[in-house]
Amino acid sequence: MAEIVEADNYEAIITRIEHKSRKIESLLKQYKPVEALKTALEGSPPKTKDERCKSANWIVVHRAIMAIKDVDSLFSALDPEYYDILMKYLYRGLSTGDRPTCDQCLRIHEKLTEKAGLGCILRCLADTVNTV
Amino acid sequence: MAATSVHKFAQCITCHAWSPDLSMIALCPNNSEVHIYKLSEDKWERVHVLQKHDQIVSGIDWSYRSNKIVTVSHDRNSYVWNQEATGWVPTLVILRLNRAALCVQWSPKENKFAVGSGAKTVCICYYEQENNWWVSKLIRKKHDSSVTSIAWHPNNILLATTSTDGKCRVFSTFIKGVDAKDSGNSADTRFGEQIVQLDLCFCWAFGVRWSPSGNTLAYVGHNSMIYFVDEVGPSAAAQSVAIRDLPLRDVLFLSERMVVGVGFDCNPMVFVADESGLWSFLRFLDERKAASSSAKYGSQFSEAFEKFYGQSKFSASNNVEQSRGAHDNCTNCILPLAKQRKSSVTRFSTSGLDGKVVTWDLQNQEDLLDYL
Numbered sequence: 001m002a003e004i005v006e007a008d009n010y011e012a013i014i015t016r017i018e019h020k021s022r023k024i025e026s027l028l029k030q031y032k033p034v035e036a037l038k039t040a041l042e043g044s045p046p047k048t049k050d051e052r053c054k055s056a057n058w059i060v061v062h063r064a065i066m067a068i069k070d071v072d073s074l075f076s077a078l079d080p081e082y083y084d085i086l087m088k089y090l091y092r093g094l095s096t097g098d099r100p101t102c103d104q105c106l107r108i109h110e111k112l113t114e115k116a117g118l119g120c121i122l123r124c125l126a127d128t129v130n131t132v
Numbered sequence: 133m134a135a136t137s138v139h140k141f142a143q144c145i146t147c148h149a150w151s152p153d154l155s156m157i158a159l160c161p162n163n164s165e166v167h168i169y170k171l172s173e174d175k176w177e178r179v180h181v182l183q184k185h186d187q188i189v190s191g192i193d194w195s196y197r198s199n200k201i202v203t204v205s206h207d208r209n210s211y212v213w214n215q216e217a218t219g220w221v222p223t224l225v226i227l228r229l230n231r232a233a234l235c236v237q238w239s240p241k242e243n244k245f246a247v248g249s250g251a252k253t254v255c256i257c258y259y260e261q262e263n264n265w266w267v268s269k270l271i272r273k274k275h276d277s278s279v280t281s282i283a284w285h286p287n288n289i290l291l292a293t294t295s296t297d298g299k300c301r302v303f304s305t306f307i308k309g310v311d312a313k314d315s316g317n318s319a320d321t322r323f324g325e326q327i328v329q330l331d332l333c334f335c336w337a338f339g340v341r342w343s344p345s346g347n348t349l350a351y352v353g354h355n356s357m358i359y360f361v362d363e364v365g366p367s368a369a370a371q372s373v374a375i376r377d378l379p380l381r382d383v384l385f386l387s388e389r390m391v392v393g394v395g396f397d398c399n400p401m402v403f404v405a406d407e408s409g410l411w412s413f414l415r416f417l418d419e420r421k422a423a424s425s426s427a428k429y430g431s432q433f434s435e436a437f438e439k440f441y442g443q444s445k446f447s448a449s450n451n452v453e454q455s456r457g458a459h460d461n462c463t464n465c466i467l468p469l470a471k472q473r474k475s476s477v478t479r480f481s482t483s484g485l486d487g488k489v490v491t492w493d494l495q496n497q498e499d500l501l502d503y504l
Contacts, residue, residue: 084374117376119356126335126355126379129298 013045013053021060033067034077040064041085046130054132061089061132066104071111083116087124088132134417135458136479136493139176141169145483147465149194149201154469157481157489158182158201160189166203168220184211184222191236191247196472198242204233210247210257212266225266227255235281240473241288243310248279254293256305256323271303271324280338281382286346286473290327292364294337300330300351302364332359332370339382339393344475350391352380358393358403360411371411373403381464386494387476390503392417394463394482400492404503414500417492418457461486476504 020039027036040061045053068074078086090112093105113121142161149158156170156179166182166189185205194201201213201220208229211222227233231250238245247255247268254271276297283292291305304321321327333353340351349361356375361368380395389405400417463484468477469491478494478501494500 119375119377119379122354122356122379123374126353129334 010048010050010053013048013050014056016043017053017056017060021063024060024064028064028067033064033069034074036067037061037064037074037086038078038082041082041089044085044089044132046085046088046132058089058092058132062093062101065089065093065108066101068104068108071107074108075111075115080116083112083120084123085132087112087116087120088127091124092132134419134492134494134497135490137491138458138488139490140486140488141167141176142487144485144487145465145489146188146190147192148467148481148483148489149192150467150469150481151194152196152199152471154471158192158194159483159489160192160203161487162188164188164205164207166192166201180220182211182213182220182222185209187232190232190234193236193238193245195238195242200238200242202236202238202245204236204247206232208233208249210236210255210266210268212245223266225257225268227257227268228270229253229255231278234278237282237284239284239288239305240286244288244305244307246282246284246291246305248282248293250278252277252279252295254279254282254291254303256291256307258307258310269307269323271305274301274303274324274326275299280336281340281351283340283342283349285342286344289321290346290364292340292342292349292351294340294351296336298331298333298335298337298353300332300337300340300349300359300361302327302329302349328364328366328368330359330361330368330370332372333357339380339395341383341385341391343385343388344473345388348385348388350383350385352383352393352395354379356380358383358391358411360391360403360405362409373411373413375401375413377401381462382466384466384468384480386468386478386480387504390500392466392480392492394459394466394484396462398459398461398463398484398486399457400463400466400482402500404500417497418459458482458490458492459484459486459488478504 024036090105090109093101144162146160158168160166164185168180169176170179185207187206189203189205191204204210210225210227213220213222229249229251233247233249235248244258252275255268257266257268260267275295278296279293281294289306292302294300304325336354349364352358356379358373360371378396380393383393391403393401402414404414405411463482465483467481469479470477481491483489
């Protein structure tokens with residue numbers, strides 16, 4: 001899921017994220033928020049050190065997270081392989097301190113914890129190298 | 133029930149070890165002493181107290197054949213205890229550490245023991261006949277952080293370590309004059325040479341073990357993952373299995389195809405490999421899990437607070453009696469119960485921060501016996 005990217009290939013990553021962003025917008029217009037979130041999470045760059053890439057991807061993921069209306073139907077459609085990376089982005093969302101973002105992240109966090117267990121939270125908190 | 137006996141020895145147990153005939157247990161009740169208990173007429177009776185360390189004893193190992201106890205402590209020293217007519221007589225082993233010793237294990241041949249430490253080093257200690265003295269040889273500058281766990285390969289040469297730098301490493305501990313030249317594939321390995329470094333976990337790693345044959349290595353990370361490594365060497369094949377629940381602290385191979393992990397979840401987890409060698413989580417060993425996972429999610433918050441204040445994990449649940457298992461705090465030590473090293477074991481013991489030692493038997497667990 002998270003592709004291995006060369007550390008110095010930042011421009012390519014940014015271009016890909018921009019491309020992803022356009023795709024997400026069109027998916028959201030078609031009322032496919034879950035597909036949009038999957039697209040946003042795919043190819044997330046946790047392995048790169050570059051904060052610019054991380055922020056660019058966070059903006060895209062944030063857009064998709066905020067578009068989720070029905071959390072229950074999200075988890076009936078989201079495959080378990082996305083759980084760990086989604087949890088990382090939820091914690092990034094919570095760290096912003098922005099009220100609507102935190103509300104939304106907490107709502108998803110509750111359901112995600114039910115689905116994926118405490119291990120998912122531990123994997124997110126314990127990994128200080130591959131941050132998003 | 134898989135747990136055959138539960139006995140609370142102390143407030144908290146840092147580690148325990150069994151005598152060769154399994155009639156006695158040595159444990160550290162979270163202080164500088166080692167207590168030896170003997171089972172007589174279904175009652176545990178304290179028969180010896182080993183007092184020599186002046187800080188918490190972090191590791192105990194009791195050798196199968198030579199009946200020696202080795203202890204290590206946060207006071208940076210190690211003692212080898214010999215049973216003589218007057219009791220247990222200690223011999224100081226100077227480890228030459230500047231940080232706490234964290235774990236200890238006798239090698240399979242019992243001519244060496246290894247100590248992991250907070251000084252980013254591993255000590256390999258061996259007995260020098262001419263000086264009547266245990267010598268400590270250090271593996272330095274290989275670890276970037278504390279060595280949390282060590283495991284001897286059955287060939288008596290290879291030693292696996294896990295560290296809080298997240299890596300699992302395998303070293304050669306070949307010592308000239310102690311090890312025979314032809315034991316294992318050690319012909320071209322020098323002492324302290326790193327055979328492989330496994331870089332799978334990005335957080336603290338704990339609890340490493342070899343399978344009985346030495347073909348597979350398992351270790352756990354603080355990120356709720358367990359790692360299985362086959363063919364340790366240049367072409368190592370690794371598998372990682374994510375755990376749904378809290379992380380593990382220690383693991384034990386019951387056979388080539390079955391591993392039990394214990395840790396913060398208080399309930400031993402069983403992992404098995406299918407015919408193709410693919411590892412997966414099978415189930416919990418203790419039966420309470422069904423009750424506690426169906427408990428309301430909201431109560432986890434108050435449970436978390438309780439844990440924070442050091443109370444037992446399940447005391448606040450509404451269905452207390454139902455959900456209480458053998459252990460009710462973090463389990464950090466698991467040992468086989470066997471009178472000699474065997475290819476598979478069905479009995480083992482666990483101890484943890486709740487001060488209990490629990491023995492487990494798989495004899496009546498039909499679904500698990502296929503994997504032995």
